[in-house]
Every structure is written in structure tokens, then in C-alpha cells.
Amino acid sequence: MNSEFRTLGDGGPAVFPIALGSEALVHGDGIRVIHEAIERGVNLIDTGDFYGAGGDELLIGKALEGRRDRVKLSVKTGALRSPDGAFIGLDARPAAMKNFITYSLKRLGVDHIDIYRPARLDPAVPIEDTVGAVADLVKAGYVRYIGLSEMGADTIRRAHQVHPIVDLQIEYSLFNRRPEQNLFPVLSEAGIGVTAYGVLAHGLLSGKAKPSDKSGPRAHLPWFHAENFEKNMKLVNALAAVAQEKGCSPAQLAIAWALSKWKDLVPVVGARTVAQLQDTLMALQVKLGADDVVRIEATVPPEQIAGTRYLPMLMKMLDSERP
Template structure:
């Protein structure tokens, strides 16, 4: 299958060239319901065939299953792919124990394990997945810098960091990209983090830009979700919040109908438009198990929302019911507000 010229490439940061849209592979390892490996492999190959070659995974996805799955594609297509993975999240044995580990030795061990699962010698982009408040970020990023020097990592990324953490990390080693939740409903990174990223030349890799399926009408209530679905853990999917937010989704649906786009295309194009307004390079990574959904998402590269629609969508975030994470300090929002309050 011929690749799509419209996908194009961008300089995400520090010279790393990636396709204008990436693919988040987490959904292929069961967080939103069962996924069959052979079908997932067909989806991954379809993604690359269509010209999207920026693939995102993490050691925690499916407890290593996701990286092992990708290895089956990388065996024959490694040269076509810009590969990103992550380390830093841990699953604690006891409730309340830290869910992040930024210990340098731990990060290095995780990378060696990821390389083995992926079947590669080097990754193009290696993220610090969550910030461990017990370890100065300078120490953790110092370990990442050593991995670059060792030839195991080409570029360093950070996920769910604050503007202050990004600046401190960037002083240790140039940061190429930040991976952050960013959507019509989740805009907290715009106030402090995106200006810092723009100033430093750091690219943005948004995740959950489709509201974890909420914007596309896939989920109207928790009753539709399997017990194992991770969306049970997010406040915005609790019954009261979902009921209140449905009226906001109707605005997205109205915009989509007027513009003659799908809601997924509207949500993704909003991300492109907003990133441009903040002067940051952007490559969102919507993920899906279904090739038809991927094809629909890809069309967002070819559209442009009207100013009226952007204004209507920009009014929604202030009305959203529920935080984007149950522990808001585990992501940047809680720590950013806390840090700024001290300044």
C-alpha cells in the first residue's frame, strides 16, 4: 500500500523528525478491553503502510506485552519506524506507595529490559514516564543522558512534567519532547508548560486527545465498560460527571456536524490548531484497535476548523466536571499549581 503524502514530517525537537501524527499502541494491550494479537499486528502494519511511523509504547503497557507485540513488527520494519518508549511508572504492592521510580539504576535496568523485549539496540525517544518526587529530576535525567552517551537512546522525553521540572531537566540534557494529556477538556498545560516548551524548542506529544473515547461517542456510561477497563479509574467517567459533561460533548458534536467532520477529527484538529497558537511543534498519538478508526483520525491532518468552531470549543474546558486524574499530583496539574503558588 502506498504511503500518504499528507502525513508529512515535522521537527519535534532537537532535530528528531517524526510524522505529523503518531500512533499510541497502548490500546493493543487490553486497557480498554481485549485485543487479539494477530489483529493488532494487522493494525500496526496498516498504520505504517499509511505513512504514520511514529510509534509510541511503554514498558508498563500490558506489563511488557506491548513492547513484545511491537517487536514482531520491528523485526522487518525497524528502519521505517521512529520508536518511543518509557520508564518510571511502577505498580506498588501496597496502596499509597509511590507509583513512580526515578532512581537512575532503575531507569537503566528498565531500558535494558525494554530493548530486549523490543528486539532493538536503540530507541529513538525515551521518556521519563512519571516524575518521582523523591529523586531530583536532575539525577534521573542525568541517567537518561548517560544512556544517550552509551548509544542506547537518541533523544530524551518527559511525560507529565511541570514547567519548572522541564527547565531543570533541560539544563542537564536537551529535552526533545514532552508527552502530556491535552484535549478540548484538558488544557491545564497551556498556562505555564507550553510557554516553557516553546521557549526551549521542546515538542509536544499529546495523549488522550479524544477524551479516552468520550468525544467519539463510544462511552456514555460506566455500564458500557468492562470491569477491567481503566476508564473506571478516571473521575470524568464517574456517573455524575459523565452526565454533566454530556452537554459539553453535544457542542463537539454540533461543531462536527456543521463542519462536516467526525468528532474525532474535530478533537484532533483542535489540538493541531491550539499547538500552533502556542508555537509548539506537535504530533498527537491517538491510539485504537481498529483500522477504520485510525483512518478516520488520520484525516484530521487534512482539515481546518473555523474560528467560530475554535471559539466554541475553547469555552468548554472551564465547564468540565471532574479532574483528569484521580491523583492530580501524579500528573503535572497538581504539582504545577503547587509550585506556582510558592513563587
């Protein structure tokens, strides 16, 4: 198994080549999954203080009792939710960042967070102010490194001038290769790593996805809308044929592809069960040469992908999608 550690950015932490995302954990056998991941060498767990209204952090904190020294924690913050779970805005003011981390530390049961990051750019707050507040937390010992999430090139440059940024968390998959053009060159120049979420295109690349309905959890994902889903599944089925030749699943092939693209990239993948985790980690055994990468990308041509990754309203909110 190719489990050689990767370094997030210049001077960032060394981490296992696949990180564990927490969003699926509370819907499955979360504590067992975390324990199994740690035993298999996974040492980066990514979460958000707004996942499950803090529930994910509570679960992670319980799972890490007696294991904290074996894991690095990455926490996103700043997204606001109402009691019914609705998204109601962003708050990345300096005072808010320092307030949010106070509760994260308590829920997680730790004295510091390894990588702390605003989940999105708050248009009402200069990124310099937000990162400056987290830099204060670094000086105080509550944070080890600063990361960003879904930020655009100009924002990344400005943030990096305030304090070194170790990684950008960004959606990246065979169905969303835009970061290769508008973000990765900037990150390479600045010495910033990548933690890539959505590597399986929200389950589309698993080959087991179903089209969304108007009220389903994927209703805001145009790839799954009825008018797009059938077209996209033709691409997924073609990818499955390549995976079969390589002796792996489409999901494992998609993860292996992402790992092959950049040495400083670490996919963040969720798992509800130990079996799902084990299946995911098998992607590290898939060996891809340059010809394989070319063939895989030709199997999923960007111009044939139907729909955008989010609805237009949500796309406009992403600083990373700005020209």
C-alpha cells in the same frame, strides 16, 4: 491529506503529525494496525515498558521485524506494577533507568530507542539524576533523544539544563486545556515539542462513551462519574453538531483542533483495528481556520466541564498539576 511532518523540539526528530499509541494494540489487531500505520506514513510509536507488563513491547517488536528503519520508538519507563497489574510506585533512579532499558531493548528487538523518558517524576530522585542517567545512555548509543512525561515547569527547566529535552508527553484535549497556561509557554521558550495523549478525553470526545461504574476502567476518571457524565455529554453533543457541519466526526474534530493549536504538537492516538486507525487519520483532512478554533473552544467552555481528569489522589501525584 495534511501529512506534513512536524519536528519535536529544536533539533528533535521529524515525525508524522499523528503518532500511534500502543495501549490499545494488545486488545485488538495490533500487528495489522502497526503495519497499516507504517504504510500510511506514521513513523512514531509510543509505548511504556509497563504496558501489559512488557507485552506491548513484545508485540511492537514482532510487528517491526523488517520495518525498524521506518519507525521511531518512544518508550516511557519507571512505573512499577505488581503481577496483578496494580500500580505500586515509581523508580527513576539512575541504576533503574539503565536496568529498565536493557529489557526494553530485548523485548523490542532493537539496538536503540529513539525517545526514552521517565513516565512520571519520582519524588525520591532529583530529575537531574534521572536525566543524567538517560544522557549516559545517549552517549552510549542506546538512546537518541530524551523526553519527559507529565512534568511541571520547574522540573522541565531543570531537566533541560542537564540534557536537551525534545518533547513533553502530556494529557491535552478540549477537556483539559490547562497545559496552555502552565506548560506550553515554558516549552516554547525552551524549544521543546509536545506529544499529546488523551486528545479524545479518554473516549469522552468520541461521542460513544458510557458513564463509569465504581469498578469499571474509568472509575478513576471523574468526567465519567454519573454526577458529571450527563453534564459533560451536553458539551460533547454540542461539539458533535459542529463536527457535522464540518463533515467529520467529533473525534476527528477534536484531533484536528489539537493539531491546529501548536505546530510542534503531535497527538498520540490509539487504535484497536485498522478501521479505527483509518478513521483517526482522516482528521488530517479536516481544515480549521482561526474562527473555527474559537467556535470549538466556545462550544466546550472550561468552566462548564464537570469533574477533573483524575481523582484527587492521582492528581496530587502529577508534577504537571503543581502550581
